[in-house]
Amino acid sequence: MRLALSLLYSAIVCTAAPVSAQPLRVDITEGERAPLKISLAATQSHAGAAAGTAGSAMDLLTVIETDLASTALYNLARHAVVADSSLDTELTAARSRASQGLVWFTAALSEDGNLRAECSYIDVYSGAVEASAVFTVPAGQHRRAAHKCADLVYTHTNGAPGHFDTQFALITDHGTPLAPQRRVTIIDSDGFNPRMVSDPAALVAMPVLSRNGHAAAYIAIERHATFLVVFDRVSGQQKRIEAQGALPSAPAFSPDGRSLLLTISREGNADIVRYDLATGRFVPLTNSFGSDTAASYSPDGSRIIFQSNRSGQSQLYTMQPDGSDQQRLSFGEGSFATPSWSPRGDRIAFTFITSSGMQIGTMRSDGSGMRLLPATGQDESPTWAASGTLLAFTRTPPAGTAQLWITDLVGKRQRQLSMPVAASEASWSGLLP
Amino acid sequence: MISPVHQPFRTAVTRRKPRRGLIYATCALPLGLAACQVPGEGLKPPPTFPRSLPAEAELAPFQAPGETLASQTDSLADFLQYAGSDTVTFEPRSADLNQAARDVLARQASWLAARPTVPVVIEGHSDERVSVPEAFTLSEQRANAVRRFLTANGIDSARIRLAAFGRLLPRSATRSEAGWQENRRARTLPILEPVQENRP
Numbered sequence: 313m314r315l316a317l318s319l320l321y322s323a324i325v326c327t328a329a330p331v332s333a334q335p336l337r338v339d340i341t342e343g344e345r346a347p348l349k350i351s352l353a354a355t356q357s358h359a360g361a362a363a364g365t366a367g368s369a370m371d372l373l374t375v376i377e378t379d380l381a382s383t384a385l386y387n388l389a390r391h392a393v394v395a396d397s398s399l400d401t402e403l404t405a406a407r408s409r410a411s412q413g414l415v416w417f418t419a420a421l422s423e424d425g426n427l428r429a430e431c432s433y434i435d436v437y438s439g440a441v442e443a444s445a446v447f448t449v450p451a452g453q454h455r456r457a458a459h460k461c462a463d464l465v466y467t468h469t470n471g472a473p474g475h476f477d478t479q480f481a482l483i484t485d486h487g488t489p490l491a492p493q494r495r496v497t498i499i500d501s502d503g504f505n506p507r508m509v510s511d512p513a514a515l516v517a518m519p520v521l522s523r524n525g526h527a528a529a530y531i532a533i534e535r536h537a538t539f540l541v542v543f544d545r546v547s548g549q550q551k552r553i554e555a556q557g558a559l560p561s562a563p564a565f566s567p568d569g570r571s572l573l574l575t576i577s578r579e580g581n582a583d584i585v586r587y588d589l590a591t592g593r594f595v596p597l598t599n600s601f602g603s604d605t606a607a608s609y610s611p612d613g614s615r616i617i618f619q620s621n622r623s624g625q626s627q628l629y630t631m632q633p634d635g636s637d638q639q640r641l642s643f644g645e646g647s648f649a650t651p652s653w654s655p656r657g658d659r660i661a662f663t664f665i666t667s668s669g670m671q672i673g674t675m676r677s678d679g680s681g682m683r684l685l686p687a688t689g690q691d692e693s694p695t696w697a698a699s700g701t702l703l704a705f706t707r708t709p710p711a712g713t714a715q716l717w718i719t720d721l722v723g724k725r726q727r728q729l730s731m732p733v734a735a736s737e738a739s740w741s742g743l744l745p
Numbered sequence: 746m747i748s749p750v751h752q753p754f755r756t757a758v759t760r761r762k763p764r765r766g767l768i769y770a771t772c773a774l775p776l777g778l779a780a781c782q783v784p785g786e787g788l789k790p791p792p793t794f795p796r797s798l799p800a801e802a803e804l805a806p807f808q809a810p811g812e813t814l815a816s817q818t819d820s821l822a823d824f825l826q827y828a829g830s831d832t833v834t835f836e837p838r839s840a841d842l843n844q845a846a847r848d849v850l851a852r853q854a855s856w857l858a859a860r861p862t863v864p865v866v867i868e869g870h871s872d873e874r875v876s877v878p879e880a881f882t883l884s885e886q887r888a889n890a891v892r893r894f895l896t897a898n899g900i901d902s903a904r905i906r907l908a909a910f911g912r913l914l915p916r917s918a919t920r921s922e923a924g925w926q927e928n929r930r931a932r933t934l935p936i937l938e939p940v941q942e943n944r945p
Contacts (some may be wrong), residue, residue: 314881339805393932401839409891488918489915489916489918490915490917491793492913492914493843495915515910515913515914517877517881517911517913518877518878531881533910533913536868536906536908538908538909559881559885559907559908559909561878561881561882561909561911562878562881575878575882575910577882577885577886579889580840580885580886580889580890580893582882582885583920593926603879603882603883603886605878605879605880605881605882606876606878619876619878619879621879625880626875626876649875649876649877649878649879650877663876665874665875665876670876690873692876693876693877695904708873709918710920737877739920
């Protein structure tokens with residue numbers, strides 16, 4: 313019996329040995345964690361404020377709540393907004409709800425319409441203020457104070473930047489598929505405050521925002537002439553730039569916003585150039601046969617990623633900012649398009665195209681670890697949230713018009729950013745200053 | 746057999762379409778006159794007719810507001826009739842001209858060669874099965890393929906301007922191979938000056 317057991321033991325050890333020689337590797341692709349229980353409370357900051365301030369604070373608390381709820385990372389309990397409430401009262405209420413943290417938001421309108429908001433994250437048990445900031449936002453942008461507060465809470469509880477005080481530039485189509493009326497529209501990350509910025513006479517495409525949201529660029533076709541439009545949103549100045557007799561497309565700002573990558577099509581060949589906004593100089597970066605396009609920078613500006621069909625089908629390539637050291641990044645069946653580098657620099661999102669359609673994918677920045685997200689329509693043109701945790705993309709259902717969708721990186725949580733008209737080709741800004 | 750076009754372009758613009766003439770003729774008949782003019786109503790303004798012919802719904806180019814093309818109708822119709830089509834189509838992801846396209850473009854070149862002062866825009870288009878940026882570069886390649894054919898057939902390249910529309914202006918909204926094939930196209934558009942009222 314003992315011999316039998318020892319033989320069995322030896323057999324197990326011998327069988328297991330080749331396996332245990334391999335280092336164990338666990339890929340964590342998704343995870344669940346218990347949501348952090350947080351209470352949200354707000355009050356007007358002084359008795360002299362207009363009655364509307366309390367209402368405004370309540371509205372803004374709703375914005376904070378909606379922002380944080382969209383991450384599924386929090387179990388949120390919202391307190392009523394009481395004009396004369398105190399922090400002690402709210403802390404007591406938060407403790408009775410067993411919340412771990414309290415978001416304390418105070419807002420006051422000044423006579424010039426500016427809103428001064430203070431946002432604090434307080435540990436409920438110790439009562440210590442762990443993070444706090446004051447935001448002053450001008451009239452018409454009061455919601456931004458709430459987005460900034462949500463970003464503060466997100467950053468404090470996750471140790472990573474948020475993505476709430478950001479904007480999209482996208483194409484809204486107010487016509488029909490056969491008679492489009494396309495406009496470049498800039499909206500807040502939650503779909504509020506749409507502002508159309510392009511000339512209705514122009515057919516527009518491929519809008520992009522600079523990282524700080526201060527500038528927008530897009531391609532416009534008017535009377536069969538094609539040009540790049542660069543729109544300085546601070547000064548309100550618009551510049552129309554023609555590409556030396558060629559057709560410009562696919563603009564993308566450099567991280568510092570001082571130059572743009574641009575595709576120039578001339579005589580059947582498309583190459584990538586850098587356009588310097590201050591000098592107006594075009595610097596050629598690629599010179600290959602075929603279409604090199606959809607170029608954009610890595611977050612630190614040290615590499616450029618682009619798509620090229622130089623090898624047949626469209627694949628992803630990277631190069632130095634001066635165009636040297638071009639390396640192919642994607643291989644395999646299907647084609648890869650519209651690459652975009654994560655703000656964290658660790659992954660690249662792209663459109664993966666096969667004969668059966670288009671879907672969103674990501675890969676590590678060395679080209680490994682490709683992961684495709686489930687698609688329910690034609691999914692394309694991904695753009696990263698500043699946090700690097702979400703992607704926005706265009707989804708065109710089999711019947712219906714294109715809409716903007718937002719997904720996590722595994723495709724488990726996807727939601728539509730509701731728009732009354734067709735929306736596509738979004739570019740997501742970084743956190744606004 | 747297509748006869749060469751010798752008529753100068755200006756004549757072509759101002760020439761009245763036979764259909765319009767037919768309607769005038771109908772009104773000029775005694776019976777038709779009664780229909781055009783009811784006694785006691787005073788003199789009616791001259792009859793107006795829709796400027797567009799049925800075929801023009803397809804013919805209508807992308808037209809930005811302010812761009813007047815209505816008065817070019819007759820000659821665009823001429824061009825269409827002569828060349829057989831203003832549009833050639835392509836295979837998926839390709840800018841190669843097939844034989845059918847070459848036949849149409851040869852007739853377009855012949856029509857354009859007879860009007861050496863008429864500038865030409867070539868519009869390139871893509872279906873929605875390629876990415877947005879590649880659709881743009883591909884549609885430029887298609888427009889450029891047409892330009893190369895026309896210049897090889899005697900059309901001065903200085904007359905030709907390209908416009909690449911990518912996926913922006915589909916001709917068919919049908920999401921099937923039939924619809925996509927219609928959208929993978931290049932279109933030749935003679936830009937004809939509007940008729941001047943006071944032209945001597």
